[in-house]
Amino acid sequence: MARELHISTLYPLFTGNLCLPKGKQYWFLCNLQENTKTSEIYQLTKQRDFGVFSSIENCYGVDRDKVVIKKNKKYYPKANWIPGEWDKVIRSASGEQNKYFDPALVYLDTTSFEDREPAVDLLKETLNLCQKDTLVICNLMMNNPRAGLGDFLFNPDTIVDNLLKSDNQEAFKDWNISPDYEDEQVWHSYQYQTSCTVMRSYIFFKGVFPKESDLFNAFEEYSEWCDLFSSHQGEVGK
Secondary structure (H helix, E strand, O other): OOHHHHHHHHHHHHHOOOOOOOOOEEEEEOOOOOOOOOOHHHHHHHOHHHOOOOOHHHEEEEEOOHHHHHHHHHHOOOOEEEEOOHHHHHHHOOOOOOOOOOEEEEEEEEEEEOOOHHHHHHHHHHHHHOOOOEEEEEEEEOOOHHHOOOOOOOOOOHHHHHHOOHHHOOOOOOEOOOHHHHHHOOOEEEEEEEOOEEEEEEEEEEOOOOOHHHHHHHHHHHHHHHHHHHHHHHHHHO
8 A cells, every 4th residue: 555645645634734734744664765756755745646745855764774764865865864763763853952853744654563562662652752733654564474364363452552551541642542532433543455464554643633524434435445455456466
């Protein structure tokens, strides 16, 4: 599932904004961004069909591979490319002496298992450092692809349950995963498949939602579209 489709649909859906607010940023786990029209950063910053960004200067890509960062700097020098582990980078960028972590949108396309500690630690650090009106989208693996499609799928509620352990509830009271919103069921996720890997995208929002009924209806339609897309991709891959 291309991240530009996630972002161009989900960001306006949850925030009510068609583009990033002035001065706000987009932070993401970047991988290699080749200098082609098919690269994700090109599609998200230059093609009007996916007009989330106001400029490429709003982009902050993080990767632990210094070679990847070096190439990305060459291809897109106006963007911000930072080598290192995600949690350490954003913690440093949130420090009093060097504070520049101010995203409106965070996209974490991971290879972490949904029910394991690395996923919890990644999201806990990210959500704790984000300000109001921030949307965080995180993709997590729901199975072990090496075991095949018949492998056990993780419980999709595990990641949120682990985030909301008693010592964390106060920290997340302004996010849609807070127990305060439990009756309204306003946190969302949806599942899709790429080859033998079952993925689930988790959507976290810190702010005031658009009209609830419109949000739920639109999200349901989008989830159905994701199911159709995954089914089509599976048929193509056969």
